[in-house]
Amino acid sequence: MEIVCKKCGEETNADEKFCGNCGSNLSENKETNSMSEIIVSTGDIKRDYEVLRPIHLYHHSLTNKERFGEKNISIDDVIDNIIEEMKEEAKEAGGDAILFLRVDFEQLQLSGTQYFVYGTLVKFK
Numbered sequence: 454m455e456i457v458c459k460k461c462g463e464e465t466n467a468d469e470k471f472c473g474n475c476g477s478n479l480s481e482n483k484e485t486n487s488m489s490e491i492i493v494s495t496g497d498i499k500r501d502y503e504v505l506r507p508i509h510l511y512h513h514s515l516t517n518k519e520r521f522g523e524k525n526i527s528i529d530d531v532i533d534n535i536i537e538e539m540k541e542e543a544k545e546a547g548g549d550a551i552l553f554l555r556v557d558f559e560q561l562q563l564s565g566t567q568y569f570v571y572g573t574l575v576k577f578k
Contacts, residue, residue: 456479457490457492458474458477459477459510461499462492462498462500462550463475463498463499463500464500470564492549492550493536493551493554494550494551494552495553495554496553497552498550500510500578501578502550502575502577503575503576503578504575505547506546506574507571507573507574508543508546508548508551508571508572509539509569509570509571510538510539510571511567511569512531512567512570513566531535536554536570539551539570539572543574547576548574549575549576549577550577551572551573552572553573554571555571555572556570556571557569565570
């Protein structure tokens with residue numbers, strides 16, 4: 454059985470403790486790591502794949518009151534949620550990974566922050 458490294462997307466024998474490509478510890482996530490999990494990378498991976506389409510999500514949130522008031526929502530929390538939404542969309546579209554992920558955001562003076570998160574949806578060969 455093989456698993457996919459969550460960090461770099463390299464296929465690795467399930468008996469290995471560390472990824473042969475990037476050195477990540479594989480034993481920590483063997484139970485949750487599977488071929489059906491969507492890989493997200495800010496760069497390329499060492500696997501053959503077919504490009505399906507661009508994938509993106511625009512999000513406007515975090516008024517200053519939401520961010521600094523009672524809710525105390527961090528930018529990292531918002532970006533993590535956006536990426537989870539993108540992973541769901543990738544699964545529905547039959548993709549295996551989102552590559553070359555980029556995050557752009559702009560602070561708006563009174564109305565919060567707008568985010569544009571985008572990447573390339575691919576399917577492994």
